[in-house]
Amino acid sequence: MPNPTAAMLVIGDEILSGRTRDANMFFLAGELCKVGIDLKEVRVVSDDAPAIVAAVQALSAAYDEVFTSGGIGPTHDDITADCIARAFDRPIDVREDARKLLTDHWEARGVEITQARLRMARIPEGAKLIDNPVSIAPGFTVENVHVMAGVPMVFEAMVASVLPHLTGGSPLLSQSLRINRGEGEIAGPLSDLARDFPALSIGSYPFQRDGVFGANIVIRGADGAEVDAAMARLAELFPA
Amino acid sequence: MPNPTAAMLVIGDEILSGRTRDANMFFLAGELCKVGIDLKEVRVVSDDAPAIVAAVQALSAAYDEVFTSGGIGPTHDDITADCIARAFDRPIDVREDARKLLTDHWEARGVEITQARLRMARIPEGAKLIDNPVSIAPGFTVENVHVMAGVPMVFEAMVASVLPHLTGGSPLLSQSLRINRGEGEIAGPLSDLARDFPALSIGSYPFQRDGVFGANIVIRGADGAEVDAAMARLAELFPA
Numbered sequence: 001m002p003n004p005t006a007a008m009l010v011i012g013d014e015i016l017s018g019r020t021r022d023a024n025m026f027f028l029a030g031e032l033c034k035v036g037i038d039l040k041e042v043r044v045v046s047d048d049a050p051a052i053v054a055a056v057q058a059l060s061a062a063y064d065e066v067f068t069s070g071g072i073g074p075t076h077d078d079i080t081a082d083c084i085a086r087a088f089d090r091p092i093d094v095r096e097d098a099r100k101l102l103t104d105h106w107e108a109r110g111v112e113i114t115q116a117r118l119r120m121a122r123i124p125e126g127a128k129l130i131d132n133p134v135s136i137a138p139g140f141t142v143e144n145v146h147v148m149a150g151v152p153m154v155f156e157a158m159v160a161s162v163l164p165h166l167t168g169g170s171p172l173l174s175q176s177l178r179i180n181r182g183e184g185e186i187a188g189p190l191s192d193l194a195r196d197f198p199a200l201s202i203g204s205y206p207f208q209r210d211g212v213f214g215a216n217i218v219i220r221g222a223d224g225a226e227v228d229a230a231m232a233r234l235a236e237l238f239p240a
Numbered sequence: 241m242p243n244p245t246a247a248m249l250v251i252g253d254e255i256l257s258g259r260t261r262d263a264n265m266f267f268l269a270g271e272l273c274k275v276g277i278d279l280k281e282v283r284v285v286s287d288d289a290p291a292i293v294a295a296v297q298a299l300s301a302a303y304d305e306v307f308t309s310g311g312i313g314p315t316h317d318d319i320t321a322d323c324i325a326r327a328f329d330r331p332i333d334v335r336e337d338a339r340k341l342l343t344d345h346w347e348a349r350g351v352e353i354t355q356a357r358l359r360m361a362r363i364p365e366g367a368k369l370i371d372n373p374v375s376i377a378p379g380f381t382v383e384n385v386h387v388m389a390g391v392p393m394v395f396e397a398m399v400a401s402v403l404p405h406l407t408g409g410s411p412l413l414s415q416s417l418r419i420n421r422g423e424g425e426i427a428g429p430l431s432d433l434a435r436d437f438p439a440l441s442i443g444s445y446p447f448q449r450d451g452v453f454g455a456n457i458v459i460r461g462a463d464g465a466e467v468d469a470a471m472a473r474l475a476e477l478f479p480a
Binding site: 073 | 261355394430
């Protein structure tokens with residue numbers, strides 16, 4: 001059975017303006033790989049409602065799971081929850097369980113409960129809350145879309161809350177070999193190797209370091225014995 | 241006149257598998273911001289022809305400029321050039337000027353000219369070559385799509401070759417203020433500020449560091465005097 005597929009949607013002007021280097025994509029990609037869910041596509045869009053709604057609808061229809069990052073805080077530019085509601089044509093309002101989570105937390109800390117803060121309790125109808133052990137304000141899941149915060153520490157905690165509830169597949173095993181020859185030299189034999197092991201994914205990632213051209217060859221697959229066999233052939237082809 | 245818009249397409253399994261943390265998106269976002277081209281969307285897709293073709297067609301139709309990164313080397317997983325040709329329904333073959341660039345370079349260095357290496361001279365009909373001062377193998381532009389290498393050093397050199405030929409807009413000016421209060425506290429006044437300066441983009445980027453909640457408020461716009469005025473109001477609202 002093929003592995004479940006996934007997409008990620010990163011929401012936020014700060015990535016597109018070059019202000020912030022994304023960290024959540026790299027984190028999520030690694031976590032999904034471990035549990036055998038194949039991340040097939042990532043999109044980054046700005047804090048723009050039509051763009052968010054269109055991307056959520058397209059990705060939700062095309063993949064088994066969708067993970068979003070960003071735009072669920074209390075400020076005027078946090079529009080993700082409303083966009084998700086619109087994408088699935090569901091009502092959205094402050095929800096009692098989410099409000100209680102937040103007010104209990106704030107009251108214990110003497111934090112004032114403002115209208116703005118209560119925006120974080122706005123949850124689309126029928127959504128399932130995602131636990132946020134870091135700063136309490138929850139994420140939520142609507143159908144196959146998991147809506148999470150953009151702050152990396154919170155995003156990572158929410159991913160840890162969500163993943164155990166999802167059906168994974170065969171974790172992808174990978175091995176790699178660094179070859180200090182230009183890709184043009186290794187391309188032919190590598191192409192033959194890829195043809196002989198059609199169930200494996202064989203990638204060549206070129207580098208240039210201190211004037212030396214080389215490539216890291218990465219062999220990935222669900223069957224460890226097959227990955228081993230291809231790796232042995234590769235090492236024979238290009239002895240160190 | 242509004243600024244030209246752009247999208248980026250990152251092609252490569254290595255990002256989606258969590259093996260590599262993307263660097264090109266962050267670099268391009270910063271460069272486009274400087275020349276007043278608004279990066280509106282980024283997509284990351286795997287080395288899969290239908291996914292690449294569909295993304296190129298969608299982004300090319302929706303934005304003024306499209307920049308792609310990855311998949312133009314000599315190995316079997318380098319399929320970007322063929323996908324671009326297919327996306328625009330153009331023939332593709334080894335092109336004489338590209339072949340000459342490469343063979344001159346290789347002959348001078350005693351590098352063997354292989355079939356695999358010559359794959360890098362495959363250019364869709366009617367494309368304009370993009371200069372690659374780092375490793376010679378050129379990128380190319382078809383219509384509004386600029387096709388570049390994935391290796392960061394080469395990608396950056398190609399971006400420098402392409403940008404001077406494009407029409408930019410008003411560079412976005414930005415100023416930011418770090419406020420050591422939770423977003424819930426600043427959200428109300430910030431929302432009023434955003435309403436009073438509709439031509440500016442006012443973003444709030446929360447952080448949590450050593451147990452302290454705060455937010456970096458970034459005010460962006462093309463008119464420096466207006467950014468200054470909004471910044472002064474912000475500093476009044478939240479004195480240090």
